[in-house]
Amino acid sequence: MIRFAPGDLVAVLTTQPLDRALDYRAPEGGCGTGDFVEVPLGPRKVLGVVWGEGIGGYDLSKVRTINRVLDVVPMRDEMRQFLNRAAEYTLTPMPAMLRLATRSPGLGSDVSMRKVYARGSEEPDRITDARRRVLDALAEYGDLSFTLSELSEMAGVGSSVVKGLVKQGAVIERDTPRDAPYPRLDPDLPGKTLAGDQAGAADMLIKAVASGTYGTTMLRGVTGSGKTEVYLEAVAECLRQGRQALVLLPEIALTSEFLSRVEARFGAKPAEWHHGVTQTERRRCWRMVGEGNSSLIVGARSALFLPFSDLGLVVVDEEHDTSYKQEDGVLYSARDMAVLRASICKAQVVLASATPSLETWANVEAGKYSALTLTSRFGDRAMPQMRAIDMRGEDLPGGRWVSPSLQGQIADRLERGEQSLLFLNRRGYAPVTICRACGEMIACDHCDARMVEHRFLKRLVCHQCGETKPMPEVCPSCKVEGKLAAVGPGVERMAEEAAALFPDARVEVLSSDMYQSARALKARIEAIAAGDADIVVGTQLVAKGHNFPLLTLVGVIDADLGLQGSDLRAAERTFQLMRQVAGRAGRAERPGEAWLQTFQPEHHVIKAILSGDEDGFWAAEAAERKAAGVPPYGRMAGIVLSSPDIQAVFDLGNHLARIDGPLRRIGAVLYGPAPAPIARIRGRHRLRMLVKAEKGAPLQSAVSDWLAQVRIKGDIRLSVDIDPQSFY
């Protein structure tokens, strides 16, 4: 850290969308690199971080002075280095990167204090019944202090009684910081007994963490193989070393069930960082992590940007999960950024999954990551039996999707008092609403996308922009009444069919859009896991990490769904999703079965899913991608241009295609411009371009040089996605 004397010229990076750091003069008392500061910018005051020495080169008399240094632990060198490198990797402007690292409410305000009350040394001049109750309440808890509302409630008195006692010195009032440190976690409480390869894997991870160096390990194990127990031992070692550990989970897997497991292992709950956390708790978490007063954080991808004082371990659970890729704002993969941050602060990374991504496999193959595999499932449970239902041989009337074979399986489960899951990765009632009079399909007014009927919400919803409208009575095109019809199945329609087939069964839909809050959804999932439904109809959110002990049948309504389309990861995602969904069945004492409805049982992906030959599947998939030179054996950058003005985007796209010299110099190839698969979203026309390069090519610098040749004007937006995961 460099110290600057008052009046010295320093560069301050702010969160404002400027293309560079700005010069300011150090305030009275001086400042140092990494200090969080408040600076004047035009008429406003904005948040910034002292980034280094001033850049100079302009009228020094106009340089303004930093207003004040904030009372926050300064940003560490490690964090500044991480943000710089993450910005270079993702081609993100630094201010946007800094915003990710300053997502704490009230960062600019002083450490928030609150008043607490404890017993004072004086006696009151006269004692009333109410006063007696206050003093008794305090006596009961010895030296503890309480907030005004806590104390009044405990004593059953109004707050004026307490205030009266303060005036007399019988009760004292003190200020304490509002944010309390988190309870200490005890790594030496007895963990679960680990058996066989679990014990071996835990030992390897413990050694790695104890080494105090950087390393990444893929921890692979089928659902229920004890992955969590194994990586919690790595967390325990990290705590013993006095360093901090971060466990990243897909947002939806952040269940109280998981937190309870952590509590059972370490005797206290960890800090949490995700969308369901209150503003107060976020502020506490951000500060305590920075001050080293929180040793284990469990969170969603953005937790990676918390100001850790000494990060020693990052676990990325369900590392293959697509929600680790942020798809708007700063486009980054939390998995890759975890590896980057760990390599800077000498931490270990554990990438845990039952079905690791091909990227991770490739890094293991290349010797960059270590690999640990857990084979045994807890107890004698086995991965469920996987079977195909060949839909070409099923007698099924139009408008129905549960085959007679699958129906028979569900009936068996109902008889035995077990749960069934019908899996369909489509929210809503029906994906298409068509007019039977004129053939018009109802589309979103702002996007090039069909509106999806949601009967539960009683609306049509655009899944691209979120626009909703009521179901029309008459066709918007031909004005004929009563001819609009639902085409194709969504989960709501599946639930209707299940209820019609099994009128006595309790049918429940689990879809993210049907609950007001993440908390309500989680509560419902827990009730269902406890037996509060017979047939569950769910989207992919049921595939993520929940335990359903009574579930013994998974019926996949359309196993072919994910294989349509041209996404390069279609096979990989289908394989992973099917294995994850199937893994929900038979997790307790009862064995499970998964039945896949498919029109193409001979498709190589379907065959690989059925046979469970994971290594064979990955080898074939890797060979295919190697031959095509696509990730992870080649590199890509996705460019999206958008504007309300269709001519303007095409002009810019064509111009960029003509000046592709910087790309050609590294041997990269530019594809497009072409209209994006969804050619219009929220009224903006979209063009896609794709840059493909060889694995070792300096892709970022070439793309950066290429784009630096143009100025983006007017209402055009350009986004760059390095290592894109989606191509819509």
Ligand SMILES: [Zn+2]
């Ligand atoms: Zn019509």
Ligand SMILES: [Zn+2]
């Ligand atoms: Zn829309």
